[in-house]
Amino acid sequence: MTGPDESVEKAAWREQVGDGAFSANFHAASELIGKRWTGAIIRTLFHGKTRFREIADAIPGLSDRLLSERLKELRSHGVIEPRGDGQGYALTEKGRDLRLILREIAKWAHRWREGD
Amino acid sequence: MTGPDESVEKAAWREQVGDGAFSANFHAASELIGKRWTGAIIRTLFHGKTRFREIADAIPGLSDRLLSERLKELRSHGVIEPRGDGQGYALTEKGRDLRLILREIAKWAHRWREGD
Numbered sequence: 495m496t497g498p499d500e501s502v503e504k505a506a507w508r509e510q511v512g513d514g515a516f517s518a519n520f521h522a523a524s525e526l527i528g529k530r531w532t533g534a535i536i537r538t539l540f541h542g543k544t545r546f547r548e549i550a551d552a553i554p555g556l557s558d559r560l561l562s563e564r565l566k567e568l569r570s571h572g573v574i575e576p577r578g579d580g581q582g583y584a585l586t587e588k589g590r591d592l593r594l595i596l597r598e599i600a601k602w603a604h605r606w607r608e609g610d
Numbered sequence: 611m612t613g614p615d616e617s618v619e620k621a622a623w624r625e626q627v628g629d630g631a632f633s634a635n636f637h638a639a640s641e642l643i644g645k646r647w648t649g650a651i652i653r654t655l656f657h658g659k660t661r662f663r664e665i666a667d668a669i670p671g672l673s674d675r676l677l678s679e680r681l682k683e684l685r686s687h688g689v690i691e692p693r694g695d696g697q698g699y700a701l702t703e704k705g706r707d708l709r710l711i712l713r714e715i716a717k718w719a720h721r722w723r724e725g726d
Contacts, residue, residue, distance in 0.1 A: 516668055516670060519719035519720060519723060520712075524649030526724065528640060528649065554632060571724070592718060595718055596636075597714075598710045598713075598714050600633070601710075602710070603635035606639075608687070
């Protein structure tokens with residue numbers, strides 16, 4: 495836990511995200527993304543499933559009521575918007591920008607087999 | 611939303627995280643990390659605050675009861691462990707490996723000023 499590698503890592507981390515102060519931005523973002531089912535819904539949209547029924551069918555255990563609630567929240571945060579063609583939802587620029595976060599979560603989950 | 615850039619991005623994404631199938635690993639990981647307060651707690655540990663009181667004081671609005679609950683969960687998921695010297699908690703290897711996820715969340719939050 496200590497040693498040269500650890501301090502290099504800490505320095506890199508500080509440079510990246512600022513000092514140790516509580517970050518309201520960070521907190522709000524992690525609460526938004528991590529809310530129950532939200533990660534799975536965004537991941538499904540990234541995979542090109544845009545209609546309510548498609549999203550609901552792609553996520554086992556997610557009720558229509560909760561999906562509807564989550565879509566409303568994501569829309570109010572500007573992460574998704576109704577598609578111009580009326581076929582469900584599309585990720586906005588802000589929503590597509592979540593890609594790197596989701597990728598890192600997927601890689602971590604794969605490395606540690608979280609959920610198996 | 612469509613066009614060459616979009617399809618390149620999609621291909622890269624698929625290569626990275628597999629096909630569009632629901633991923634139990636991904637789901638479990640995003641629910642763990644995203645649970646209310648968990649992101650902020652892990653971030654605080656990364657910044658070298660390890661004692662219960664230090665963590666509690668660093669996160670405005672987090673009650674002792676909830677902090678205690680979250681620390682128990684993180685411990686049961688193997689993300690943190692009691693420090694050998696009895697001074698609070700340390701991130702395990704699995705926990706330290708969350709660094710890249712937190713970094714991407716911090717960058718996204720900064721770019722989009724989520725929480726302001």
